[in-house]
Amino acid sequence: MERIAKTPQPPYYAVIFTSQRTNGDHGYAKMANEMIKLASQQEGFLGIESARDSEVGITVSYWDSLESINKWKNHSAHKIAQERGKAEWYQSFSLRICKVERDDLFEK
Amino acid sequence: MERIAKTPQPPYYAVIFTSQRTNGDHGYAKMANEMIKLASQQEGFLGIESARDSEVGITVSYWDSLESINKWKNHSAHKIAQERGKAEWYQSFSLRICKVERDDLFEK
DSSP: OOSSOOOOSSOEEEEEEEEEEOSSOTTHHHHHHHHHHHHHTSTTEEEEEEEEOSSOEEEEEEESOHHHHHHHHTOHHHHHHHHHIIIIIEEEEEEEEEEEEEEEEEEO | OOSSOOOOSSOEEEEEEEEEEOSSOTTHHHHHHHHHHHHHTSTTEEEEEEEEOSSOEEEEEEESOHHHHHHHHTOHHHHHHHHHIIIIIEEEEEEEEEEEEEEEEEEO
């Protein structure tokens, strides 16, 4: 998967998920990979970018519409992951739904 | 600095900067810290979140308006950093300007 998402012309939507983990894995890495794979199969999915260091992780997923974001939010397997996330994996997180108005790509 | 930004009620704006570095530091770490410090002193700055792993970095800065984003883009010291970024530090990057429409914070 591309680490910098190749998205279409704006407008489109972004979900910015910033998180601080609890200690230990508790099945997180496996579920995180499954959720990225599953998200990428959903209608309206445009791409995903993710980086994690020792303190914080940021995952940005891109979507064609708020409707597609809402469907993914309510996907049954994703809802199970969300519950485990709150119970086990995350100390804190923020979730922001955004409309991308302009973008620019630089490549050497 | 808080690793998860405490932002006001939406709407506000986000700049999502996703990058892949060139090899070596070349003064990057020092300049990156200076730019975060300088950005946080600008009018309309609301917060910043950043994560970098071995392949990719994502920095999201939050602003009260497109005007504040544009002023920061054109800040003289920031423009010098942008030029060095293209010449020395980044293999590729994407920059997205977004309007944050909804957000949610979870804390244990």
